[in-house]
Amino acid sequence: MKDLSNWLRKHTDVRTIRVAAADLNGQARGKRIPARFAENVLKNGTRFPMSVLNLDIWGEDIEDSPLVFEMGDADGILRPTERGFMPMPWLEAPTALLPIWMFRENGQPYDGDPRHALRAVVDRYRTHGLTPVVAVELEFFLIDDSGKTLQVPPSPRSGKRRKAAETMSIRALDAFDTFFTDLYDACEAMDIPADTAISETGLGQFEINMMHTDDALRAADDAWLFKMLVKGLARRHGFAASFMAKPYPEYSGNGLHTHFSLLDAQGRNVFDNGGPEGTEVLRQAVAGCLTGMHDSALVFAPHANSYDRLVPGAHAPTAICWGYENRTVAIRVPSGSPSARRIEHRVAGGDVNPYLMLAAILGAALVGIEDGLQAPAPVTGNAYAMEDLAQLPGSWAAAIDAFEKSPFIARILPPELVRNYMFTKRQELHYMAELTPEEQVELYLDTV
Numbered sequence: 001m002k003d004l005s006n007w008l009r010k011h012t013d014v015r016t017i018r019v020a021a022a023d024l025n026g027q028a029r030g031k032r033i034p035a036r037f038a039e040n041v042l043k044n045g046t047r048f049p050m051s052v053l054n055l056d057i058w059g060e061d062i063e064d065s066p067l068v069f070e071m072g073d074a075d076g077i078l079r080p081t082e083r084g085f086m087p088m089p090w091l092e093a094p095t096a097l098l099p100i101w102m103f104r105e106n107g108q109p110y111d112g113d114p115r116h117a118l119r120a121v122v123d124r125y126r127t128h129g130l131t132p133v134v135a136v137e138l139e140f141f142l143i144d145d146s147g148k149t150l151q152v153p154p155s156p157r158s159g160k161r162r163k164a165a166e167t168m169s170i171r172a173l174d175a176f177d178t179f180f181t182d183l184y185d186a187c188e189a190m191d192i193p194a195d196t197a198i199s200e201t202g203l204g205q206f207e208i209n210m211m212h213t214d215d216a217l218r219a220a221d222d223a224w225l226f227k228m229l230v231k232g233l234a235r236r237h238g239f240a241a242s243f244m245a246k247p248y249p250e251y252s253g254n255g256l257h258t259h260f261s262l263l264d265a266q267g268r269n270v271f272d273n274g275g276p277e278g279t280e281v282l283r284q285a286v287a288g289c290l291t292g293m294h295d296s297a298l299v300f301a302p303h304a305n306s307y308d309r310l311v312p313g314a315h316a317p318t319a320i321c322w323g324y325e326n327r328t329v330a331i332r333v334p335s336g337s338p339s340a341r342r343i344e345h346r347v348a349g350g351d352v353n354p355y356l357m358l359a360a361i362l363g364a365a366l367v368g369i370e371d372g373l374q375a376p377a378p379v380t381g382n383a384y385a386m387e388d389l390a391q392l393p394g395s396w397a398a399a400i401d402a403f404e405k406s407p408f409i410a411r412i413l414p415p416e417l418v419r420n421y422m423f424t425k426r427q428e429l430h431y432m433a434e435l436t437p438e439e440q441v442e443l444y445l446d447t448v
Contacts, residue, residue: 004042004098007085008035013094017085019046021078021100022114022224023053024421025302026353027447030078030100038098045079046100053102053112054420056431057303057447062423067112076102076110083221089186090232099221111414114355115217121363121412122216128369129265132362133342134219135212139254139350140230141247142176142204143240145445150247152204153239165201165251172199173206179237183208186229192222201315202251214263216358223256223354231446243350244444245301246308253309254350255316258361259334261342271341276324278333278341285343286322287375288368289331289361293320293347295406297392298399298425299360300348304432305444307396309349312384317346319389321379328383330392347392351448356413356421363412400425 008014017038020030029052033041051067053076061068078100088095102110109116125132144153144161154161155175166172173180180197187194193211200207210226213219227243234241246253262270262281271282301307309316315327322331332344345361367373383389393399403409404422413421432440 004080004084005039008038008096011085011094011096014096015093017041017096017098018088019078019098019100021053021102022353022355023055024112024114024353024356024417024424025055025057025448026114026224026227026355027055027057027059028228029053029055035096041098042080045077045103047075047077049073050076050102050110050112053110053114054424056424056428057443058431062420062427064427065420065423067420076104078102081115081217081221083218086190086225088232089182089189090229090236097225099225111416112420114353114359114417115220117413117417118217118220118355118359118362120414121359121366124366125262125362128366130270131214131263132216133212133214133261133263133269134216134358134362135210135259136219136223136354137207137209137255137257137259138223138226138243139200139202139205139207139256140241140243141202141254142179142206142234143242143247143445145240150441150445156237163203165203165205166199167201169199173197179234182237183230183233186233187226190225190229192226192229194226200252202253203248205251205254212259216362220354220358240445242445242448244441244448245303245306245349245351247441247445249308252315255309255346256348256350256352256354256357258345258348258358259342260345260362260365261340269339269341271343272338273341274338276335276338281369282333282341282343283375284368284373285365286331286333286368287373288364288366288371289343289345290320290322290375291373292360292364292367292408292412293330294390294392295402295408296360296364296412297347298403298421299356300352301392301396301399302353302425303351303428303444303448304396304440306349306351307394307399310392316349317383318392319383319386320392321383321386321389322375323379323383326379326383329379333378351444360412364408367408367411396425396429400429
Protein backbone atom coordinates (compact mmCIF):
# COMPACT_ATOMS: atom_id res chain seq x y z
CA MET A 1 0.00 0.00 0.00
CA LYS A 2 2.75 2.43 0.98
CA ASP A 3 4.70 1.70 -2.21
CA LEU A 4 1.60 2.27 -4.34
CA SER A 5 0.94 5.60 -2.65
CA ASN A 6 4.56 6.59 -3.19
CA TRP A 7 4.27 5.71 -6.89
CA LEU A 8 1.42 8.19 -7.28
CA ARG A 9 3.36 10.90 -5.47
CA LYS A 10 6.37 10.38 -7.72
CA HIS A 11 4.26 10.52 -10.88
CA THR A 12 2.38 13.77 -10.42
CA ASP A 13 1.85 14.06 -14.17
CA VAL A 14 -0.62 11.14 -14.07
CA ARG A 15 -4.09 12.62 -14.31
CA THR A 16 -6.25 9.49 -14.35
CA ILE A 17 -5.92 5.84 -13.49
CA ARG A 18 -7.60 2.74 -14.85
CA VAL A 19 -8.41 -0.11 -12.49
CA ALA A 20 -8.94 -3.31 -14.48
CA ALA A 21 -9.40 -7.05 -13.98
CA ALA A 22 -9.47 -9.84 -16.57
CA ASP A 23 -12.84 -11.45 -17.24
CA LEU A 24 -13.17 -15.04 -18.42
CA ASN A 25 -12.44 -14.02 -22.02
CA GLY A 26 -9.37 -12.06 -20.91
CA GLN A 27 -11.10 -8.74 -21.56
CA ALA A 28 -10.08 -5.86 -19.28
CA ARG A 29 -13.08 -4.79 -17.18
CA GLY A 30 -12.89 -1.85 -14.81
CA LYS A 31 -13.15 1.87 -14.21
CA ARG A 32 -11.54 5.21 -14.97
CA ILE A 33 -10.79 7.23 -11.82
CA PRO A 34 -9.25 10.70 -11.36
CA ALA A 35 -5.79 10.35 -9.89
CA ARG A 36 -6.71 12.47 -6.85
CA PHE A 37 -9.19 9.77 -5.76
CA ALA A 38 -6.82 6.84 -6.31
CA GLU A 39 -5.86 6.63 -2.63
CA ASN A 40 -9.41 5.52 -1.85
CA VAL A 41 -9.00 2.54 -4.18
CA LEU A 42 -5.74 1.61 -2.49
CA LYS A 43 -7.35 1.79 0.94
CA ASN A 44 -10.78 0.30 0.32
CA GLY A 45 -10.60 -1.37 -3.06
CA THR A 46 -13.35 -0.82 -5.58
CA ARG A 47 -16.57 -2.65 -6.27
CA PHE A 48 -18.42 -3.94 -9.27
CA PRO A 49 -20.79 -6.84 -9.87
CA MET A 50 -19.35 -10.34 -9.85
CA SER A 51 -21.20 -10.85 -13.14
CA VAL A 52 -18.81 -8.39 -14.82
CA LEU A 53 -16.12 -11.09 -14.86
CA ASN A 54 -18.63 -13.37 -16.59
CA LEU A 55 -19.68 -11.31 -19.63
CA ASP A 56 -19.71 -12.65 -23.17
CA ILE A 57 -17.33 -11.47 -25.89
CA TRP A 58 -19.71 -8.59 -26.75
CA GLY A 59 -19.69 -7.43 -23.11
CA GLU A 60 -23.29 -8.57 -22.55
CA ASP A 61 -24.73 -10.27 -19.46
CA ILE A 62 -25.01 -14.04 -19.57
CA GLU A 63 -28.74 -14.65 -19.86
CA ASP A 64 -28.89 -17.87 -17.79
CA SER A 65 -26.27 -16.89 -15.24
CA PRO A 66 -27.39 -17.07 -11.59
CA LEU A 67 -24.99 -14.20 -10.90
CA VAL A 68 -27.34 -11.65 -12.48
CA PHE A 69 -30.96 -11.86 -11.27
CA GLU A 70 -30.95 -14.99 -9.10
CA MET A 71 -28.24 -13.57 -6.84
CA GLY A 72 -29.33 -9.94 -7.23
CA ASP A 73 -26.24 -9.03 -9.28
CA ALA A 74 -24.21 -8.74 -6.08
CA ASP A 75 -20.91 -6.86 -5.92
CA GLY A 76 -17.48 -8.25 -5.45
CA ILE A 77 -14.63 -6.27 -3.94
CA LEU A 78 -11.63 -5.72 -6.18
CA ARG A 79 -8.22 -5.07 -4.70
CA PRO A 80 -4.86 -4.30 -6.32
CA THR A 81 -2.74 -7.26 -7.35
CA GLU A 82 0.91 -7.34 -6.39
CA ARG A 83 1.72 -5.86 -9.81
CA GLY A 84 0.96 -2.29 -8.76
CA PHE A 85 0.73 0.83 -10.94
CA MET A 86 2.20 1.04 -14.41
CA PRO A 87 2.01 3.58 -17.23
CA MET A 88 -0.26 3.13 -20.26
CA PRO A 89 2.03 4.31 -23.09
CA TRP A 90 -0.58 3.85 -25.81
CA LEU A 91 -2.78 6.67 -24.45
CA GLU A 92 -2.28 10.36 -25.15
CA ALA A 93 -2.65 11.71 -21.59
CA PRO A 94 -0.35 10.42 -18.81
CA THR A 95 -2.36 7.56 -17.33
CA ALA A 96 -1.65 4.70 -14.95
CA LEU A 97 -3.11 1.19 -14.96
CA LEU A 98 -3.72 -0.62 -11.67
CA PRO A 99 -4.47 -4.35 -12.18
CA ILE A 100 -7.03 -5.67 -9.68
CA TRP A 101 -8.66 -8.99 -8.82
CA MET A 102 -11.91 -9.92 -7.14
CA PHE A 103 -12.76 -11.05 -3.62
CA ARG A 104 -16.00 -11.78 -1.83
CA GLU A 105 -17.38 -9.59 0.92
CA ASN A 106 -15.86 -11.89 3.57
CA GLY A 107 -12.37 -11.50 2.06
CA GLN A 108 -12.27 -14.90 0.36
CA PRO A 109 -11.09 -15.04 -3.26
CA TYR A 110 -13.89 -15.05 -5.80
CA ASP A 111 -13.68 -18.39 -7.61
CA GLY A 112 -15.01 -16.91 -10.85
CA ASP A 113 -11.89 -14.75 -11.24
CA PRO A 114 -9.44 -16.46 -13.66
CA ARG A 115 -6.41 -15.01 -11.89
CA HIS A 116 -7.48 -16.72 -8.67
CA ALA A 117 -7.84 -19.99 -10.60
CA LEU A 118 -4.17 -19.80 -11.59
CA ARG A 119 -3.17 -18.79 -8.06
CA ALA A 120 -4.88 -21.91 -6.70
CA VAL A 121 -2.93 -24.16 -9.09
CA VAL A 122 0.37 -22.51 -8.11
CA ASP A 123 -0.55 -22.99 -4.43
CA ARG A 124 -1.03 -26.72 -5.10
CA TYR A 125 2.45 -26.90 -6.57
CA ARG A 126 3.77 -25.21 -3.45
CA THR A 127 2.35 -28.01 -1.26
CA HIS A 128 4.51 -30.43 -3.27
CA GLY A 129 7.60 -28.25 -2.78
CA LEU A 130 7.57 -27.31 -6.49
CA THR A 131 7.67 -23.97 -8.31
CA PRO A 132 6.75 -23.64 -12.00
CA VAL A 133 9.12 -21.61 -14.17
CA VAL A 134 7.19 -20.24 -17.14
CA ALA A 135 7.82 -18.35 -20.38
CA VAL A 136 5.36 -17.57 -23.16
CA GLU A 137 5.70 -16.76 -26.85
CA LEU A 138 3.05 -14.46 -28.31
CA GLU A 139 2.25 -14.23 -32.01
CA PHE A 140 0.25 -11.37 -33.51
CA PHE A 141 -0.55 -9.76 -36.85
CA LEU A 142 -0.12 -6.13 -37.83
CA ILE A 143 -3.15 -5.37 -40.00
CA ASP A 144 -4.57 -2.56 -42.07
CA ASP A 145 -8.30 -2.93 -41.39
CA SER A 146 -9.34 0.39 -42.90
CA GLY A 147 -10.83 -1.21 -46.03
CA LYS A 148 -13.25 -4.00 -46.77
CA THR A 149 -10.51 -6.63 -46.76
CA LEU A 150 -7.69 -7.12 -44.28
CA GLN A 151 -4.16 -6.56 -45.52
CA VAL A 152 -0.70 -5.92 -44.18
CA PRO A 153 -0.09 -2.21 -43.39
CA PRO A 154 2.29 -0.25 -45.60
CA SER A 155 5.75 0.05 -44.11
CA PRO A 156 6.25 3.44 -42.43
CA ARG A 157 9.77 3.38 -43.91
CA SER A 158 9.07 2.52 -47.56
CA GLY A 159 5.32 3.02 -47.92
CA LYS A 160 5.14 -0.43 -49.54
CA ARG A 161 3.05 -3.44 -48.54
CA ARG A 162 4.87 -6.77 -48.38
CA LYS A 163 2.13 -9.16 -49.54
CA ALA A 164 3.94 -12.34 -48.64
CA ALA A 165 5.04 -14.15 -45.52
CA GLU A 166 8.64 -13.40 -44.59
CA THR A 167 9.69 -15.97 -42.00
CA MET A 168 12.43 -14.68 -39.70
CA SER A 169 13.07 -11.75 -42.02
CA ILE A 170 15.16 -8.86 -40.73
CA ARG A 171 13.69 -6.76 -43.54
CA ALA A 172 10.15 -7.36 -42.23
CA LEU A 173 11.20 -6.29 -38.73
CA ASP A 174 12.99 -3.22 -40.02
CA ALA A 175 9.96 -2.19 -42.06
CA PHE A 176 8.15 -1.51 -38.77
CA ASP A 177 11.17 -0.43 -36.78
CA THR A 178 9.48 2.64 -35.29
CA PHE A 179 6.61 0.54 -33.97
CA PHE A 180 8.89 -2.10 -32.46
CA THR A 181 11.18 0.52 -30.92
CA ASP A 182 8.17 2.14 -29.25
CA LEU A 183 6.88 -1.30 -28.22
CA TYR A 184 10.11 -2.27 -26.48
CA ASP A 185 10.32 1.12 -24.77
CA ALA A 186 6.75 0.66 -23.54
CA CYS A 187 7.48 -2.87 -22.31
CA GLU A 188 10.40 -1.51 -20.30
CA ALA A 189 8.19 1.21 -18.82
CA MET A 190 5.55 -1.38 -17.88
CA ASP A 191 8.15 -3.90 -16.67
CA ILE A 192 7.07 -6.50 -19.24
CA PRO A 193 10.10 -8.73 -19.97
CA ALA A 194 9.87 -8.75 -23.78
CA ASP A 195 12.86 -10.52 -25.32
CA THR A 196 13.38 -11.68 -28.90
CA ALA A 197 11.20 -10.52 -31.79
CA ILE A 198 10.94 -12.37 -35.12
CA SER A 199 8.76 -12.19 -38.19
CA GLU A 200 6.57 -15.26 -38.58
CA THR A 201 4.99 -17.33 -41.35
CA GLY A 202 1.81 -15.27 -41.70
CA LEU A 203 1.18 -12.06 -43.61
CA GLY A 204 2.49 -9.25 -41.40
CA GLN A 205 2.85 -11.69 -38.51
CA PHE A 206 5.39 -11.34 -35.70
CA GLU A 207 6.29 -13.14 -32.48
CA ILE A 208 7.78 -11.79 -29.28
CA ASN A 209 9.09 -14.06 -26.54
CA MET A 210 8.92 -13.27 -22.85
CA MET A 211 11.77 -14.05 -20.48
CA HIS A 212 11.13 -17.00 -18.17
CA THR A 213 10.01 -16.34 -14.60
CA ASP A 214 9.45 -18.45 -11.49
CA ASP A 215 6.21 -16.52 -10.85
CA ALA A 216 3.43 -18.03 -12.99
CA LEU A 217 0.99 -15.28 -12.01
CA ARG A 218 3.44 -12.69 -13.26
CA ALA A 219 3.90 -14.61 -16.52
CA ALA A 220 0.13 -14.50 -17.06
CA ASP A 221 0.05 -10.81 -16.12
CA ASP A 222 2.81 -10.11 -18.63
CA ALA A 223 0.91 -11.87 -21.43
CA TRP A 224 -2.38 -10.11 -20.57
CA LEU A 225 -0.74 -6.69 -20.34
CA PHE A 226 1.35 -7.25 -23.46
CA LYS A 227 -1.73 -8.02 -25.55
CA MET A 228 -3.37 -4.83 -24.28
CA LEU A 229 -0.22 -2.81 -25.01
CA VAL A 230 0.37 -4.15 -28.53
CA LYS A 231 -3.22 -3.51 -29.62
CA GLY A 232 -3.29 -0.03 -28.13
CA LEU A 233 0.12 0.99 -29.45
CA ALA A 234 -0.60 -0.27 -32.96
CA ARG A 235 -3.63 2.03 -33.15
CA ARG A 236 -1.40 4.97 -32.24
CA HIS A 237 0.74 4.01 -35.23
CA GLY A 238 -2.23 3.97 -37.59
CA PHE A 239 -2.93 0.26 -37.95
CA ALA A 240 -4.33 -2.65 -35.97
CA ALA A 241 -2.63 -5.47 -34.11
CA SER A 242 -4.55 -8.67 -33.53
CA PHE A 243 -4.03 -11.87 -31.57
CA MET A 244 -7.10 -13.55 -33.08
CA ALA A 245 -6.40 -17.16 -33.94
CA LYS A 246 -6.86 -16.98 -37.73
CA PRO A 247 -7.45 -13.62 -39.43
CA TYR A 248 -6.29 -14.88 -42.85
CA PRO A 249 -7.63 -18.26 -44.08
CA GLU A 250 -4.62 -18.83 -46.34
CA TYR A 251 -1.93 -18.18 -43.72
CA SER A 252 -0.97 -19.76 -40.40
CA GLY A 253 -2.72 -18.41 -37.34
CA ASN A 254 -1.54 -16.93 -34.07
CA GLY A 255 -0.29 -19.24 -31.33
CA LEU A 256 0.60 -18.59 -27.73
CA HIS A 257 3.15 -21.26 -26.87
CA THR A 258 4.09 -21.92 -23.25
CA HIS A 259 7.41 -23.27 -21.98
CA PHE A 260 7.63 -24.53 -18.41
CA SER A 261 9.88 -26.44 -16.07
CA LEU A 262 9.62 -27.15 -12.34
CA LEU A 263 12.04 -26.30 -9.54
CA ASP A 264 12.26 -28.19 -6.27
CA ALA A 265 12.83 -26.57 -2.88
CA GLN A 266 16.58 -26.45 -3.56
CA GLY A 267 16.07 -24.69 -6.89
CA ARG A 268 16.89 -27.75 -9.02
CA ASN A 269 15.05 -28.42 -12.27
CA VAL A 270 13.17 -31.67 -11.63
CA PHE A 271 12.95 -32.30 -15.39
CA ASP A 272 16.76 -32.48 -15.69
CA ASN A 273 18.37 -35.93 -15.57
CA GLY A 274 21.61 -34.79 -17.18
CA GLY A 275 20.62 -36.07 -20.62
CA PRO A 276 18.29 -35.17 -23.48
CA GLU A 277 15.39 -37.41 -22.46
CA GLY A 278 14.55 -35.75 -19.13
CA THR A 279 13.29 -37.34 -15.94
CA GLU A 280 10.35 -39.54 -15.05
CA VAL A 281 8.70 -36.45 -13.57
CA LEU A 282 8.92 -34.74 -16.96
CA ARG A 283 7.19 -37.70 -18.62
CA GLN A 284 4.50 -37.70 -15.91
CA ALA A 285 3.88 -34.00 -16.55
CA VAL A 286 3.70 -34.69 -20.29
CA ALA A 287 1.22 -37.50 -19.63
CA GLY A 288 -0.96 -35.17 -17.55
CA CYS A 289 -0.95 -32.53 -20.29
CA LEU A 290 -1.91 -35.15 -22.89
CA THR A 291 -4.61 -36.71 -20.71
CA GLY A 292 -6.30 -33.36 -20.09
CA MET A 293 -5.78 -31.89 -23.55
CA HIS A 294 -9.03 -32.94 -25.23
CA ASP A 295 -11.25 -31.74 -22.39
CA SER A 296 -9.35 -28.47 -21.89
CA ALA A 297 -9.33 -27.57 -25.60
CA LEU A 298 -11.99 -24.93 -24.92
CA VAL A 299 -9.46 -23.02 -22.82
CA PHE A 300 -6.80 -23.23 -25.56
CA ALA A 301 -9.29 -22.51 -28.38
CA PRO A 302 -12.04 -20.43 -26.75
CA HIS A 303 -13.71 -18.81 -29.77
CA ALA A 304 -15.41 -19.73 -33.04
CA ASN A 305 -12.42 -18.51 -35.05
CA SER A 306 -10.02 -20.59 -32.90
CA TYR A 307 -10.89 -23.79 -34.76
CA ASP A 308 -9.87 -22.33 -38.12
CA ARG A 309 -6.31 -22.40 -36.78
CA LEU A 310 -6.37 -26.04 -35.62
CA VAL A 311 -6.13 -27.69 -39.03
CA PRO A 312 -3.48 -30.12 -40.31
CA GLY A 313 -0.35 -28.68 -41.83
CA ALA A 314 -0.89 -25.11 -40.61
CA HIS A 315 1.83 -24.99 -37.93
CA ALA A 316 -0.71 -25.68 -35.15
CA PRO A 317 -1.15 -29.11 -33.56
CA THR A 318 -4.21 -31.23 -34.21
CA ALA A 319 -3.16 -34.58 -32.70
CA ILE A 320 -2.81 -35.25 -28.97
CA CYS A 321 0.80 -36.40 -28.89
CA TRP A 322 4.30 -35.41 -27.83
CA GLY A 323 7.85 -35.66 -29.05
CA TYR A 324 11.41 -34.46 -28.71
CA GLU A 325 12.37 -31.47 -30.86
CA ASN A 326 9.28 -31.88 -33.05
CA ARG A 327 7.02 -28.94 -33.96
CA THR A 328 4.24 -31.05 -35.47
CA VAL A 329 3.19 -32.36 -32.05
CA ALA A 330 1.12 -30.76 -29.29
CA ILE A 331 3.77 -31.19 -26.57
CA ARG A 332 7.38 -30.60 -27.58
CA VAL A 333 10.43 -31.21 -25.43
CA PRO A 334 13.09 -28.87 -26.82
CA SER A 335 16.74 -29.84 -27.05
CA GLY A 336 19.52 -27.84 -25.43
CA SER A 337 21.27 -27.80 -22.09
CA PRO A 338 19.91 -30.44 -19.67
CA SER A 339 19.71 -27.80 -16.93
CA ALA A 340 17.12 -26.00 -19.08
CA ARG A 341 15.07 -29.12 -19.86
CA ARG A 342 11.46 -28.04 -20.24
CA ILE A 343 8.10 -28.74 -21.83
CA GLU A 344 6.65 -26.62 -24.63
CA HIS A 345 2.84 -26.68 -24.82
CA ARG A 346 1.89 -25.67 -28.40
CA VAL A 347 -1.92 -25.89 -28.51
CA ALA A 348 -3.14 -22.47 -27.36
CA GLY A 349 -4.00 -19.73 -29.81
CA GLY A 350 -3.18 -16.07 -29.34
CA ASP A 351 -6.85 -15.44 -28.49
CA VAL A 352 -6.76 -17.17 -25.10
CA ASN A 353 -7.16 -15.84 -21.58
CA PRO A 354 -3.55 -16.25 -20.30
CA TYR A 355 -4.67 -16.95 -16.73
CA LEU A 356 -6.96 -19.81 -17.72
CA MET A 357 -4.40 -21.13 -20.20
CA LEU A 358 -1.63 -21.40 -17.61
CA ALA A 359 -4.04 -22.82 -15.02
CA ALA A 360 -5.08 -25.55 -17.49
CA ILE A 361 -1.51 -26.37 -18.58
CA LEU A 362 0.12 -26.37 -15.15
CA GLY A 363 -2.91 -28.00 -13.55
CA ALA A 364 -2.87 -30.88 -16.04
CA ALA A 365 0.88 -31.38 -15.57
CA LEU A 366 0.39 -31.53 -11.80
CA VAL A 367 -2.37 -34.13 -12.11
CA GLY A 368 0.05 -36.21 -14.17
CA ILE A 369 2.68 -35.94 -11.44
CA GLU A 370 0.24 -36.58 -8.59
CA ASP A 371 -1.23 -39.65 -10.29
CA GLY A 372 2.07 -40.96 -11.64
CA LEU A 373 0.67 -41.08 -15.18
CA GLN A 374 2.77 -42.70 -17.89
CA ALA A 375 3.32 -40.94 -21.18
CA PRO A 376 2.97 -42.88 -24.44
CA ALA A 377 5.95 -43.26 -26.74
CA PRO A 378 7.12 -39.94 -28.21
CA VAL A 379 6.25 -39.27 -31.85
CA THR A 380 8.94 -38.93 -34.47
CA GLY A 381 8.24 -37.54 -37.90
CA ASN A 382 5.11 -35.78 -39.16
CA ALA A 383 2.30 -36.07 -36.60
CA TYR A 384 -0.20 -34.67 -39.11
CA ALA A 385 0.24 -37.81 -41.23
CA MET A 386 -0.37 -40.29 -38.38
CA GLU A 387 -4.00 -41.41 -38.52
CA ASP A 388 -4.00 -43.48 -35.31
CA LEU A 389 -3.41 -40.53 -32.94
CA ALA A 390 -6.18 -39.08 -30.77
CA GLN A 391 -7.33 -35.69 -32.02
CA LEU A 392 -8.30 -32.38 -30.48
CA PRO A 393 -12.01 -31.50 -30.78
CA GLY A 394 -12.80 -30.52 -34.34
CA SER A 395 -15.34 -27.85 -33.52
CA TRP A 396 -16.23 -25.23 -30.93
CA ALA A 397 -19.43 -27.08 -29.98
CA ALA A 398 -17.56 -30.34 -29.40
CA ALA A 399 -14.99 -28.56 -27.23
CA ILE A 400 -17.76 -26.97 -25.14
CA ASP A 401 -19.39 -30.37 -24.56
CA ALA A 402 -16.08 -31.99 -23.61
CA PHE A 403 -15.18 -29.23 -21.15
CA GLU A 404 -18.58 -29.22 -19.46
CA LYS A 405 -18.65 -32.97 -18.72
CA SER A 406 -14.98 -33.43 -17.82
CA PRO A 407 -13.96 -34.88 -14.43
CA PHE A 408 -10.38 -33.93 -15.33
CA ILE A 409 -11.27 -30.23 -15.61
CA ALA A 410 -13.02 -30.48 -12.24
CA ARG A 411 -9.66 -31.35 -10.69
CA ILE A 412 -8.07 -28.16 -12.02
CA LEU A 413 -10.66 -25.38 -12.07
CA PRO A 414 -13.23 -24.47 -9.37
CA PRO A 415 -16.88 -25.45 -10.03
CA GLU A 416 -18.10 -21.84 -10.12
CA LEU A 417 -15.61 -20.87 -12.81
CA VAL A 418 -16.45 -23.97 -14.88
CA ARG A 419 -20.15 -23.14 -14.63
CA ASN A 420 -19.66 -19.49 -15.56
CA TYR A 421 -17.38 -20.36 -18.48
CA MET A 422 -19.91 -22.84 -19.82
CA PHE A 423 -22.73 -20.30 -19.67
CA THR A 424 -20.50 -17.80 -21.49
CA LYS A 425 -19.44 -20.12 -24.29
CA ARG A 426 -22.91 -21.55 -24.90
CA GLN A 427 -24.33 -18.03 -25.21
CA GLU A 428 -21.55 -17.01 -27.60
CA LEU A 429 -22.05 -20.18 -29.66
CA HIS A 430 -25.75 -19.35 -30.01
CA TYR A 431 -25.35 -15.72 -31.07
CA MET A 432 -22.25 -16.25 -33.20
CA ALA A 433 -24.38 -18.30 -35.59
CA GLU A 434 -26.20 -15.07 -36.50
CA LEU A 435 -23.02 -13.37 -37.75
CA THR A 436 -21.45 -13.55 -41.18
CA PRO A 437 -17.78 -14.57 -41.40
CA GLU A 438 -16.90 -10.92 -42.04
CA GLU A 439 -18.77 -9.83 -38.91
CA GLN A 440 -16.99 -12.49 -36.87
CA VAL A 441 -13.60 -11.22 -38.02
CA GLU A 442 -14.60 -7.65 -37.20
CA LEU A 443 -15.63 -8.75 -33.69
CA TYR A 444 -12.55 -10.80 -32.90
CA LEU A 445 -9.96 -8.53 -34.53
CA ASP A 446 -9.90 -6.02 -31.67
CA THR A 447 -11.35 -8.01 -28.75
CA VAL A 448 -9.22 -11.11 -28.42
